[in-house]
Amino acid sequence: MSILSFSVTEAAHNGGFFTVDLIHRDSPKSPFHNPSLTPSQRLNNALQRSFNRVQHFRLWSPQLASADIIPTQGAFLMKISLGTPPVEIMAFADTGSDLIWTQCKPCDECFDQKSPLFNPISSSYKAIPCGSRQCQSLQDTYCVENSCQYDQGYGDSSSTSGDLATETVRLGSTSATGLQVSLPNTIFGCGHENELAFSIAGSGIVGLGGGSVSLISQMGASIGGKFSYCLVSMSAQNTKSSKMIFGGSVPKSPDTFYYLTLEGISVGDKRLNLYNSTTPSNASKDGNIIIDSGTTMTVLPSDLYHRLELAVKNVIKLPTIKDPEELLHLCYSNLADKDIPIIAVHFRGADLKLNPLNTFARTSSSSRCLAFAPDDDLSIYGNMAQMNFLVGYDLQKKTVSFKPTDCRRQ
Template sequence: MSLATTMIAIFLQIITYFLITTTASSPQGFTIDLIHRRSNASSSRVFNTQLGSPYADTVFDTYEYLMKLQIGTPPFEIEAVLDTGSEHIWTQCLPCVHCYNQTAPIFDPSKSSTFKEIRCDTHDHSCPYELVYGGKSYTKGTLVTETVTIHSTSGQPFVMPETIIGCGRNNSGFKPGFAGVVGLDRGPKSLITQMGGEYPGLMSYCFAGKGTSKINFGANAIVAGDGVVSTTMFVKTAKPGFYYLNLDAVSVGNTRIETVGTPFHALKGNIVIDSGSTLTYFPESYCNLVRKAVEQVVTAVRFPRSDILCYYSKTIDIFPVITMHFSGGADLVLDKYNMYVASNTGGVFCLAIICNSPIEEAIFGNRAQNNFLVGYDSSSLLVSFKPTNCSALWN
């Protein structure tokens, strides 16, 4: 494979599949296994809250982050993409009309005693759904209720009966390594919303390109201590599920590029933080200013591509440090790993910021979030960041 073909292949792999489609006083919290690869629940629902000190090992695999969870009775384990940029939980189900090639066994509802189809006002009383993600990936199937079980490291499970999930029987465009998606946005069908009133929008994760990481919910998700910076979470009426932040500027080395004076400038949210997207996306006009600042620093030979800024180099050290300046003084100095991606064959590095259309959402992707403990508090409308060696945090 030629280097040009390799670069096209790597960015097809890492380009996001997911272009976006109240503080608890409870002492409980829990953690589920996280694997690195890419209407509020009724208060009458009963959950198992006998939870201990949670942490979990993880496995690194390419560019996505997967969560381990179990569905059905008896519990059937799946590994699905952790996606704060979407709402729905879904998995591939048998029998399949058209399923992509999944490495792990596919969930068989006929073997679960708690599987129940939701009845809707359709000709066959089923509740069909269809979701289309970035890259033309899609899932089609029916909405059902099923028991979802999340393991904590205490060994005590967190059980969510009658959770609304999608049973996908026509799915395409996804990698064999994962069985579906776990939506974690603010929407009514997301996992975090369906947990109920004891866990109202509190979660945190710590992504690493190697080693271990985990995701927390409830009281254990609070991010505090030395080095923590917080920025306001904004909610927009048009897309109320997304976690919007306000990016004020980006520094490339010592050059600060303000959003003010550009169409990207905003006061109440201009970028979505999204764990289901690998790369970071800026609107083209502002993105070009950032790219130009990188070009002024890097003296290596450009790799011949116009859509992505790449250079021939055997080392990442030639590239400038990039800092994201969010509102409220939340300045994130990013590791070079967060902002530059090496080709599969070596010898080429590319800026992990993609220029997109001004009508598309700007995205703060998961690679940029590496080695930060990231906490979401939807009650206080804050997202907090704490510089952390995530691969060593849970060892």
């Protein structure tokens, strides 16, 4: 079977978009898959990773040189190929960071991975010279013999460092059988010293943030600065992959993170506004909640969360139970969908009505818990709340859009 390749510009002209699989880390298609775990055990592991991720999001600020997140705590992987001839890599897709990188030969200090290390003898590999605009596009670069070097730190004291280079990146498109999308001269990190808790699975990161070296930004005008994803429900992850769509089908952002402005939340007809006398002053700012595909639950300001919890209790007239894993706060035994009220999230410019699959997590065979958590320092709109929505990003207009969608059919 021959594999055809076309450029991202041609892909954009060819129907305006192309699609790739997003593989949940617990999917049978993932190198992290553990077939002995039950669905509720996988969910609880995802929640624990998410709470760890929140701890490190809390450390981030625009003034810090390190990314201060844990990419290995992310939820979704992408297959990409690097070089000529192409070498397939399974890497974490991360909207919270920018740099694309993988482990490279020779590796002075590397973590174990299942796939071979990338060898920079590829005919399309080009080292980036010192003093070039490309070298200056990333923080914490330095020079060794006129070769641009990078040093990327993360919040758990993990790091990657090596050569900043350009290479041909290929994405396997699912929008046209047998086709690959080719992205020549893509800036990436060829890591020779790497410390990350990847075990023997993933090989690197695909940065999808808002900074200049992210995959999205490097695709540039060819996709119109637009991408979207459609996350399948947890119950469908064993048989269906979520999708990431680059380009024109997509219906407030500083570098790296994508922000929305949260105004309130409703339980049935009862609206709970974010702002009141006890709301922290930073919560009223534009861009007060991060949208993140790597965090499972939604994290709200503590005051709003506690009002949400009380409003849900007032509607669900059933005894509460303790979360068996002690991760979430409001839980019920044998809770049916018909007993769960409609919860709506009010963003500036959009009101999203969430279904039970978005708002209650099945933490055991008999228990379901409200998939929200309180935090005094930051707010995150997590991936459970995004499931079965087409979530579109427009970097040029700096907007995020939502469209209810059966993501199994994408």
